[in-house]
Amino acid sequence: MKEQIKRYFNRYVDLNDIEIDMIYSKLTAKTFQKKEFLLKENTVCRYNYFILKGVIRSFYIDKKGHEKITQFAIDNWWATNMESFINETPSTQYIQAIEETTVLYLSKETLDLLYTEHPKLERLFRIITENMLIANLRKSDVFLQMRSKERYTFFAEKLPNFIQRVPQYMIASYLEITPEYLSELKKAK
Amino acid sequence: MKEQIKRYFNRYVDLNDIEIDMIYSKLTAKTFQKKEFLLKENTVCRYNYFILKGVIRSFYIDKKGHEKITQFAIDNWWATNMESFINETPSTQYIQAIEETTVLYLSKETLDLLYTEHPKLERLFRIITENMLIANLRKSDVFLQMRSKERYTFFAEKLPNFIQRVPQYMIASYLEITPEYLSELKKAK
DNA sequence: CGGTCTCTTGACGGAGTTCAAAGCTAGTGG
DNA sequence: CCACTAGCTTTGAACTCCGTCAAGAGACCG
Secondary structure: OHHHHHHHHOOOOOOOHHHHHHHHOOOEEEEEOOOOEEEOOOOEOOEEEEEEEOEEEEEEEOOOOOEEEEEEEEOOOEEOOHHHHHHOOEOOOEEEEOOOEEEEEEEHHHHHHHHHHOHHHHHHHHHHHHHHHHHHHHHHHHHHHOOHHHHHHHHHHHOHHHHHHOOHHHHHHHOOOOHHHHHHHHHHO | OHHHHHHHHOOOOOOOHHHHHHHHOOOEEEEEOOOOEEEOOOOEOOEEEEEEEOEEEEEEEOOOOOEEEEEEEEOOOEEOOHHHHHHOOEOOOEEEEOOOEEEEEEEHHHHHHHHHHOHHHHHHHHHHHHHHHHHHHHHHHHHHHOOHHHHHHHHHHHOHHHHHHOOHHHHHHHHOOOHHHHHHHHHHO
């Protein structure tokens, strides 16, 4: 567990064992069961979750009462509702475990404390945030440039292992198409 | 000019006059004429531009040869192509001045240097990047939840001054609708 | 083996695009 | 200061993608 986060952090900054221990002592481990919620709508997202193992989804409920998935996250990704976490405002989204998922989590207060005590962490999270931003911009690009059929083939090629771990109606939701239409697309190709 | 950037920086971190001078000395001012390019497709985006005064747009050319605007930026915003700037890869987008625009710019090397010399800047840009990420997530939300008509009224209410400064076909492009259809929407309401 | 959850099929409708043409507006040069 | 032109906006008709609704077929789980 400590090894995994150490390897992850060292992709971005050099931290010695003492620093790792220091940070690690501030992280809390927790396992969520399948379908258990990490965050519910209208509550402030108090934590940033680092996924050690598992799959989670972020979604909101639209006007018609349908779930719209905005993000999946797996091993070695962070899961949080950024706006809610940073600004301490109520979230409009849910975060839920799709499979049994083990995380390490950090509260905002702890993170702010770590920032002032360890400038290296400031750098680490500056880089992580940059990567998140880039990932988000890329996602927007895909939706901007591709029709639904292309999005599906793109997603299917890029993340084949996902297709197996996640039910099809969730993939449809993430791709912003109806399950019915996705079914049609699969038939056509 | 120095006052403006000082006020902007001090919204996020406390910097004394010596620090401001230090940073300021690393920034280069430049004025771009209307329609002049800050960045062209297939070139690496070497700079991060802080807009002192003006309006710029980021766009790419789609398969059919149409310009698709992904971002506007005005006074006190940063303009760059994040992915290209951070990863030093060729950009798929253009950045262009819509009006005469004065900027302060920073190269990646300079910025990296400033980070190591001034941990406060690491914090500053960590926060700026968080804000950009949140703004981007919000934009995605708007496009996910609203039909084109709602997007137009939302944009028209939220940023009325924009509607005046930017031609309508650019607004249509940003809203991801055709100029023809935007014209129809305006008539209907 | 019965029920709930998931996936498929088909008919229909509507939001938004495409293409072509005409009407406007504003900037430019004479 | 007017006339011309290029760029911008509007109009309308035909078409397309994709959503909605309803119903049935599998598939998984207790």
